[in-house]
Amino acid sequence: MARKLGILGGSGLYEIEGLQGAAWTEVETPWGKPSDAFFTGSLNGLDLVFLPRHGSGHVHAPGDVPYRANIDAMKRLGVTDILSISACGSFREEMAPGDFVAIDQFIDRTVGRPSSFFGSGCVAHVSMAHPTCPRLARAAVAAAREAGATVHEGGTYLAMEGPQFSSLAESRMYRESWGADIIGMTNMPEAKLAREAEICFLTLAMVTDYDSWHPDHGSVDIREILATLAANAGHAKGTVAAMPGLLDHETPCPHGCDRALEHAIMTKPAARDPALLAKLSAVAGRVLEA
Numbered sequence: 001m002a003r004k005l006g007i008l009g010g011s012g013l014y015e016i017e018g019l020q021g022a023a024w025t026e027v028e029t030p031w032g033k034p035s036d037a038f039f040t041g042s043l044n045g046l047d048l049v050f051l052p053r054h055g056s057g058h059v060h061a062p063g064d065v066p067y068r069a070n071i072d073a074m075k076r077l078g079v080t081d082i083l084s085i086s087a088c089g090s091f092r093e094e095m096a097p098g099d100f101v102a103i104d105q106f107i108d109r110t111v112g113r114p115s116s117f118f119g120s121g122c123v124a125h126v127s128m129a130h131p132t133c134p135r136l137a138r139a140a141v142a143a144a145r146e147a148g149a150t151v152h153e154g155g156t157y158l159a160m161e162g163p164q165f166s167s168l169a170e171s172r173m174y175r176e177s178w179g180a181d182i183i184g185m186t187n188m189p190e191a192k193l194a195r196e197a198e199i200c201f202l203t204l205a206m207v208t209d210y211d212s213w214h215p216d217h218g219s220v221d222i223r224e225i226l227a228t229l230a231a232n233a234g235h236a237k238g239t240v241a242a243m244p245g246l247l248d249h250e251t252p253c254p255h256g257c258d259r260a261l262e263h264a265i266m267t268k269p270a271a272r273d274p275a276l277l278a279k280l281s282a283v284a285g286r287v288l289e290a
């Protein structure tokens with residue numbers, strides 16, 4: 001089966017260029033309206049779907065992004081792989097502003113965001129031990145390098161609630177005691193929801209600042225972030241452009257991302273809530289309707 005790449009564009013990435021047969025598509029979901037219409041088309045033979053997670057004009061705050069609607073809609077559009085390109089702070093000297101980091105772990109400190117498609121009436125527990133897809137990571141790392149970026153392979157992303165940035169004490173704690181490498185506000189619950197929807201997922205963090213811990217840099221400031229984003233927009237766009245030649249089309253996913261629900265649903269068929277099952281038709285239809 002040919003793969004279809006979904007791109008979630010973060011701060012500073014509200015459009016992509018060069019799609020053949022490009023069109024904007026509105027998608028209805030049982031979880032509400034997605035962040036925006038989806039920009040669909042193909043790029044050198046690869047079907048691609050782009051969504052600016054904050055909406056065009058940056059209208060959705062990190063805590064209010066309609067994460068479930070976004071991932072459900074990607075599933076409805078046939079997306080098999082999601083590359084999330086996100087602006088992030090760094091807790092590591094060597095992960096410098098302008099660099100990219102292919103994330104392989106998360107610490108979720110978000111609160112009050114709906115973080116699952118499942119719940120009372122259909123309970124499911126998927127594994128998040130390895131939350132990102134190594135096959136997709138290999139392609140994205142190679143693509144970003146081809147685009148000229150410095151790329152670090154592996155890193156732990158701390159997802160904070162925001163929208164305020166961290167205090168100095170929090171910044172030090174995440175870095176020194178918790179071992180986080182990168183900080184951002186959006187990739188949780190996105191990564192959890194992609195796993196529940198059986199979509200391969202990778203966060204490509206674009207480092208924009210040293211948060212507030214670095215003795216030689218001031219506290220993180222939005223002007224610094226925007227300047228770094230503007231300087232690196234070419235790397236982000238170049239990464240997307242290089243993906244078609246690098247994403248392998250092996251199916252099923254050798255890491256099991258596309259079978260995450262295989263043994264995850266606990267609720268017995270007779271006890272399942274029909275209303276919730278109807279909402280789950282896109283993300284879990286493969287296992288619920290088998």
Ligand SMILES: CSC[C@H]1O[C@H](OP(=O)(O)O)[C@H](O)[C@@H]1O
Pocket residue numbers: 009010011012053054062085086087088162184185186187222225
């Ligand atoms: C623009 S600074 C804070 C903002 O940037 C990041 O967004 P995204 O992950 O969508 O690129 C961060 O998570 C905050 O939402």
Ligand SMILES: Nc1ncnc2[nH]cnc12
Pocket residue numbers: 087088089090160165166183184185208209210211212220225
């Ligand atoms: N330092 C930081 N903290 C949280 N989110 C960010 N996005 C970009 N830089 C950030």
